[in-house]
Amino acid sequence: MKVVFRWFGENDDSVTLEQIRQIPGVTGVVSALFDIPVGEVWPLERILALKKKIEDHGLKLEVIESVNVHEDIKLGLPTRDRYIENYIETIKNLGQAGIKVLCYNFMPVFDWIRTDLAMKLPDGSEVMAYDDNVIRDLDPIELINEMESGSRGYSLPGWEPYRLKEIRRLFELYKDVDEEKLFQNLKYFLESIVPVCEKYDVKLAIHPDDPPWSVFKLPRIVTNKENLDRIINLVDSPYNGLTLCTGSLGANLKNNLPEMIRYFGGKGRIHFAHIRNIKVEKQGVFYETSHLSSDGSFDMFEIMKAYYDIGFDGYMRPDHGRMIWGEKARPGYGLYDRALGIMYLLGLWEAIDKMSKK
Numbered sequence: 001m002k003v004v005f006r007w008f009g010e011n012d013d014s015v016t017l018e019q020i021r022q023i024p025g026v027t028g029v030v031s032a033l034f035d036i037p038v039g040e041v042w043p044l045e046r047i048l049a050l051k052k053k054i055e056d057h058g059l060k061l062e063v064i065e066s067v068n069v070h071e072d073i074k075l076g077l078p079t080r081d082r083y084i085e086n087y088i089e090t091i092k093n094l095g096q097a098g099i100k101v102l103c104y105n106f107m108p109v110f111d112w113i114r115t116d117l118a119m120k121l122p123d124g125s126e127v128m129a130y131d132d133n134v135i136r137d138l139d140p141i142e143l144i145n146e147m148e149s150g151s152r153g154y155s156l157p158g159w160e161p162y163r164l165k166e167i168r169r170l171f172e173l174y175k176d177v178d179e180e181k182l183f184q185n186l187k188y189f190l191e192s193i194v195p196v197c198e199k200y201d202v203k204l205a206i207h208p209d210d211p212p213w214s215v216f217k218l219p220r221i222v223t224n225k226e227n228l229d230r231i232i233n234l235v236d237s238p239y240n241g242l243t244l245c246t247g248s249l250g251a252n253l254k255n256n257l258p259e260m261i262r263y264f265g266g267k268g269r270i271h272f273a274h275i276r277n278i279k280v281e282k283q284g285v286f287y288e289t290s291h292l293s294s295d296g297s298f299d300m301f302e303i304m305k306a307y308y309d310i311g312f313d314g315y316m317r318p319d320h321g322r323m324i325w326g327e328k329a330r331p332g333y334g335l336y337d338r339a340l341g342i343m344y345l346l347g348l349w350e351a352i353d354k355m356s357k358k
């Protein structure tokens with residue numbers, strides 16, 4: 001297992017590479033070229049410059065999160081081929097720069113969604129929270145405004161303003177796209193790009209929808225074991241794999257996380273592990289917690305045990321963390337709580353490893 005840490009670049013992250021390097025066990029960062037508009041090619045020299053900056057700090061850049069997929073591809077519009085061509089060029093450039101894993105998602109219009117970016121817990125820490133009842137009464141535009149105002153001035157990954165301006169038009173277009181159509185559009189996309197990934201040795205890792213159910217009546221398909229199984233079989237290649245995000249999938253308590261890890265990991269299709277804990281209060285209502293099992297709804301020991309048992313040697317990162325100790329950072333992406341999360345996960349891993357060899 002290779003432990004990595006998400007970093008948003010010099011100009012848009014409160015956390016520095018120097019700090020990341022001092023977290024025990026971390027060997028690399030996960031990053032992206034956040035300023036390149038969705039649908040455009042990532043130039044090789046820009047990728048190499050980012051990689052060099054990271055390597056100059058003693059860390060590796062082998063995982064990209066994310067190269068976002070243009071809405072025309074998700075919608076299956078005739079213009080998608082142009083954007084797929086660009087995506088292919090980006091994959092080639094990433095492969096030439098030595099990138100091994102490419103995380104992406106296939107969520108219509110919205111990326112991850114929360115209804116509160118700074119909910120206060122009794123201990124004074126702040127966490128991101130989600131409540132279906134709030135969403136039900138909300139206009140999508142209101143949600144966008146609330147996300148923007150709660151972001152402390154940092155851009156939120158997946159919430160790029162230039163894309164969201166088009167929101168009304170996109171909602172109209174998605175009226176013709178149900179889950180079945182979205183599966184077909186994903187298949188078309190994968191059939192075009194997987195052969196390039198094979199050639200350039202870049203493993204695709206689709207991130208689950210967050211939360212893993214339909215929001216604002218938009219279709220969502222990366223939601224459960226059955227659908228993930230269908231996705232990896234749309235194109236049956238080891239390069240067509242998953243980002244197994246426990247916090248996203250686990251918001252639906254019907255998703256048995258250790259079982260899914262064993263199933264998809266056993267097939268060699270988990271290329272990237274996002275590990276975090278959330279507290280599910282009831283179906284459709286949850287908030288993020290520390291990584292500790294007793295703080296949330298998941299058994300983190302069983303999750304790490306499942307990864308250990310499948311011999312996981314892919315990339316793992318702590319996912320979101322709480323805002324603690326007065327830190328001011330992008331919601332979910334402070335230094336302190338994610339570093340605590342890593343130490344806890346590595347502690348579990350070491351214990352499992354040593355117990356199994358006794």
Ligand SMILES: [Mn+2]
Nearest residue numbers: 245248274319
């Ligand atoms: Mn995740």
